Amino acid sequence: MSETNSLDALIQALRRLPGVGVKSAQRMAFHLLQHDRPGAQMLARALTQATERVGHCARCHTFTEAAVCSICSDARRDATRLCVVETPADQAAMERTGAFHGLYFVLMGRLSPLDGVGPRDIGMQPLLERACDGAVEEVILATSFTAEGEATAYALTEALQRRGVRVTRLSRGVPVGSELEYVDLGTIAHALADRR
């Protein structure tokens, strides 16, 4: 396959996708070229269009093609509640609950010193300014309950409380629908400590 440079280039480009190694990239390239060339062309167009058109919302930092996203520009949303999430996917999950009617701030990441992700990369300063805009009465931290998500929540809590902002965190506990014997001990311990 030495002379098929376009094929090698495609395999290399596919490896830029997260979680895709050389074998997967090969399999993807062969599949597209053998069985789904329309899919390959569609993907090429979608990539070009998305990189050209998708930017960040000026208010909440989520992905949007407009200057301000549809949620931030919706006057019916409760501007006194600001929910901080890590990614647009987390924001979408929160929206699907139908239980939150406030606004969002999407960090587009989380603090991760080992990966070189610092406060500037997650928009800490814009968040602080946003939270002190006079309208926000409560910041709800909905970062992940992982080591990095917790560290992010801790850092944000410190910075926000120093500015006199009221900060809450999603409660930890036993997931709905789960049986106690299958829940990990850390979760049970937290659920016990946070009992109400």
Next chain:
Amino acid sequence: MSETNSLDALIQALRRLPGVGVKSAQRMAFHLLQHDRPGAQMLARALTQATERVGHCARCHTFTEAAVCSICSDARRDATRLCVVETPADQAAMERTGAFHGLYFVLMGRLSPLDGVGPRDIGMQPLLERACDGAVEEVILATSFTAEGEATAYALTEALQRRGVRVTRLSRGVPVGSELEYVDLGTIAHALADRR
């Protein structure tokens, strides 16, 4: 995220890749837009270029940008031996052993009635014509040692022997149930030497 149509289109397009579900597609799209827009543009270009330029070798059916691939057009290769493999990845694995100096026929698939892959899809007829071109003295079947690969080998053996072609199969040194491209090179080399 209702108005970000380019983002949704990108997520949908990424799902065309084999083994990529909605969560992975979302993660890939977010990663590219947030951290690797040059990578997204590179991938778009690579996809377009590959679909435009990469075709099939007229002799062995593997992917190539030329009319005939570099192996088929190499006069030093032994034209009396024809090795039948399923994919270009299998062909590449065989080449890396350095133990085979003949030519190839790449099926670009395998018989799989359940998936609607029949003899025509794997180029059975071109293979039969190729094997009876007068130069080929031995056809070495190197399809996978899976149920479908074995069925393919069986069907090819039947058809080739009916035309008086000498057919051999890689020896069962290859662990049953594994696919050729994942087997270590020494095992492939032994299986080639012990072909029956």
